[in-house]
Amino acid sequence: MKRRSRFILSVLAFGYAFLYVPLASVIFYSFNDSRLATVWGGFSTRWYGELFRNDQVLDSAFLSLRIALTVATLATIFGTMAGMALTRFGRFRGRTLFSGMITSPMVMPEVITGLSLLLLFVSLQQLIGWPAQRGFGTITIAHTTFAMAYVAIIVQSRLSAMDESLEEAAMDLGGRPLRVVFDITLPLIAPAMIAGWLLAFTLSLDDLVISSFVSGPGASTLPMLIFSKVKLGVTPDINALATLIILFVTSGVLIAWWISRRAQRQTG
Amino acid sequence: MTGNAASSTPFIEIQNVSKYFGDFAAVDSVSLTIGKGELFSILGASGCGKTTLLRILAGFETPSKGRILIDGVDITELPPYERPVNMMFQSYAVFPHMTVEKNVAYGLEKEGIPRVEIKRRVGEMLNMVQLDTFAARKPHQLSGGQRQRVALARALVKRPKVLLLDEPLAALDKKLREHTQFELMGIQYKLGITFVVVTHDQEEAMILSSRIAVMDKGRLIQVGTPKEVYEYPNSRFVADFIGTINMFEGTVVGFDDDSVRVNCKDAGGELVALSDAPPAVGSPVCLAVRPEKIFISKHEPDNTEDTRLAGIVEDLGYFGNLSLYRIRLATGRVVQVSAQNSRRSAERFLEWDDKVFISWRPRSAVLLTD
Numbered sequence: 001m002k003r004r005s006r007f008i009l010s011v012l013a014f015g016y017a018f019l020y021v022p023l024a025s026v027i028f029y030s031f032n033d034s035r036l037a038t039v040w041g042g043f044s045t046r047w048y049g050e051l052f053r054n055d056q057v058l059d060s061a062f063l064s065l066r067i068a069l070t071v072a073t074l075a076t077i078f079g080t081m082a083g084m085a086l087t088r089f090g091r092f093r094g095r096t097l098f099s100g101m102i103t104s105p106m107v108m109p110e111v112i113t114g115l116s117l118l119l120l121f122v123s124l125q126q127l128i129g130w131p132a133q134r135g136f137g138t139i140t141i142a143h144t145t146f147a148m149a150y151v152a153i154i155v156q157s158r159l160s161a162m163d164e165s166l167e168e169a170a171m172d173l174g175g176r177p178l179r180v181v182f183d184i185t186l187p188l189i190a191p192a193m194i195a196g197w198l199l200a201f202t203l204s205l206d207d208l209v210i211s212s213f214v215s216g217p218g219a220s221t222l223p224m225l226i227f228s229k230v231k232l233g234v235t236p237d238i239n240a241l242a243t244l245i246i247l248f249v250t251s252g253v254l255i256a257w258w259i260s261r262r263a264q265r266q267t268g
Numbered sequence: 269m270t271g272n273a274a275s276s277t278p279f280i281e282i283q284n285v286s287k288y289f290g291d292f293a294a295v296d297s298v299s300l301t302i303g304k305g306e307l308f309s310i311l312g313a314s315g316c317g318k319t320t321l322l323r324i325l326a327g328f329e330t331p332s333k334g335r336i337l338i339d340g341v342d343i344t345e346l347p348p349y350e351r352p353v354n355m356m357f358q359s360y361a362v363f364p365h366m367t368v369e370k371n372v373a374y375g376l377e378k379e380g381i382p383r384v385e386i387k388r389r390v391g392e393m394l395n396m397v398q399l400d401t402f403a404a405r406k407p408h409q410l411s412g413g414q415r416q417r418v419a420l421a422r423a424l425v426k427r428p429k430v431l432l433l434d435e436p437l438a439a440l441d442k443k444l445r446e447h448t449q450f451e452l453m454g455i456q457y458k459l460g461i462t463f464v465v466v467t468h469d470q471e472e473a474m475i476l477s478s479r480i481a482v483m484d485k486g487r488l489i490q491v492g493t494p495k496e497v498y499e500y501p502n503s504r505f506v507a508d509f510i511g512t513i514n515m516f517e518g519t520v521v522g523f524d525d526d527s528v529r530v531n532c533k534d535a536g537g538e539l540v541a542l543s544d545a546p547p548a549v550g551s552p553v554c555l556a557v558r559p560e561k562i563f564i565s566k567h568e569p570d571n572t573e574d575t576r577l578a579g580i581v582e583d584l585g586y587f588g589n590l591s592l593y594r595i596r597l598a599t600g601r602v603v604q605v606s607a608q609n610s611r612r613s614a615e616r617f618l619e620w621d622d623k624v625f626i627s628w629r630p631r632s633a634v635l636l637t638d
């Protein structure tokens with residue numbers, strides 16, 4: 001019995017080690033004074049300072065943030081609409097097809113999604129002259145298409161767990177359908193929408209493959225920049241950058257978890 | 269109760285309403301008039317179409333055929349938010365993100381009523397359902413019974429012409445249910461609003477209603493006061509659905525004055541029933557007797573006009589106020605009999621396997637042809 005529990009403990013330890021030691025070492029070496037990424041040379045925060053003086057890094061971080069914010073907002077709007085259509089509009093013609101097509105970007109290999117979107121943008125440019133150049137716009141559109149699938153799924157599951165007679169009761173009491181959406185439906189699915197927004201935000205922020213396909217010259221997102229820099233060797237400022245991203249994403253996930261837990265408690 | 273007087277003026281008119289889901293007729297050519305101030309129940313087993321009918325009245329379903337008039341106005345095409353009708357949902361559907369007060373005020377706010385008046389009417393209504401001290405609470409801080417009263421207050425504060433109640437008592441426990449039954453009746457009496465209640469619980473329908481409509485497979489089977497439906501069921505379905513009844517299948521063999529003689533194999537001979545419209549000789553009928561209409565005795569009763577049958581006590585159940593007996597006749601048929609325990613005696617009157625006689629008056633038996 002005792003041997004078995006020791007075995008289980010070591011499996012647990014290895015599992016966690018594989019997951020978190022790399023992350024921990026990235027954070028650890030971001031405070032390294034040495035120019036060599038893997039040789040400890042004393043504590044320092046100089047790489048963080050250097051990071052904020054590096055225009056290339058700042059530009060791409062700013063671009064990534066702008067894209068992520070736009071994508072999260074658009075994906076939440078469209079995803080919520082799709083989720084509502086799937087749960088509240090009965091069994092309309094083509095519902096199964098619609099539901100399948102909403103979720104397909106989640107299972108499609110990113111390379112395929114990226115490539116097909118690139119082909120779309122290129123042929124659009126030849127046909128109507130838009131998009132004149134690939135960058136913020138095209139990346140935003142591409143990210144929104146796959147991020148809204150996640151939002152739609154989250155909103156849909158929240159809506160189907162919600163008692164439909166709540167909306168009927170509001171209508172019975174004199175609320176017109178659109179009014180009822182704002183009075184009843186949206187406040188009740190708000191936690192799901194916020195969780196969806198945060199998920200879309202992080203998905204957009206760390207996407208590399210699709211961004212690489214649909215971006216153009218001069219428009220590098222943060223993951224693209226990191227990837228290209230790493231090809232020339234890992235430098236300590238990359239570690240500092242990664243640490244900031246970890247901090248950012250972790251707090252986003254924690255907030256999403258906290259919001260959904262609170263909402264669950266309130267509605268029982 | 270208020271029964272017949274109220275039903276004389278039609279207030280809700282359901283004219284030949286049908287609702288099809290694909291090929292399935294959930295509601296099948298239902299015509300019904302409900303009087304002003306009635307407490308009307310629609311009774312039926314689950315899936316009989318009663319909830320669909322209620323949802324048609326509320327405006328959540330549009331009938332495939334037929335029209336609905338309330339107070340002389342055709343509301344068939346009106347959306348739910350324009351109907352002078354409010355509904356109390358089975359799940360209560362109290363808005364979880366609003367306080368009790370906000371819940372009750374919601375309907376009035378949509379009407380665009382001045383804020384001062386909303387506050388006054390909401391206060392009055394909360395007072396009536398005894399929730400005035402809970403105004404600032406959220407629904408998750410309330411008990412089931414309290415939530416139900418929020419739902420009731422929220423619907424009534426709009427002063428609807430008709431209040432629809434979908435299984436109003438189903439989610440409450442037994443004690444609370446009895447209390448709420450009388451509370452509902454009191455509120456209905458006080459406000460004079462027409463109530464239409466949908467329920468599967470025949471006891472609830474009997475106690476609450478001025479009239480009952482019994483539904484089966486989308487059709488109306490019988491409409492009448494609780495007494496009519498119980499004492500004069502018009503079909504085997506109604507007789508069986510409401511209360512307990514002993515049914516003897518047989519054929520008409522002849523007539524004596526106003527009574528009909530029916531040959532029942534189960535009873536081992538001829539039984540007699542009174543009938544205003546006697547069916548033809550040879551037609552199959554069902555003679556039905558309620559358990560409480562049957563007398564039970566150890567000695568053969570003298571009254572020769574009564575139907576008398578001999579049997580043995582197969583089983584008995586003591587319920588305190590009354591006892592239920594299952595009497596096995598010589599033919600093997602088991603008859604249910606209930607008797608009031610009016611005397612308090614140390615010994616039981618009857619025991620298992622006692623030889624007994626059961627009897628009933630001819631006018632206690634109902635003749636059913638449908």
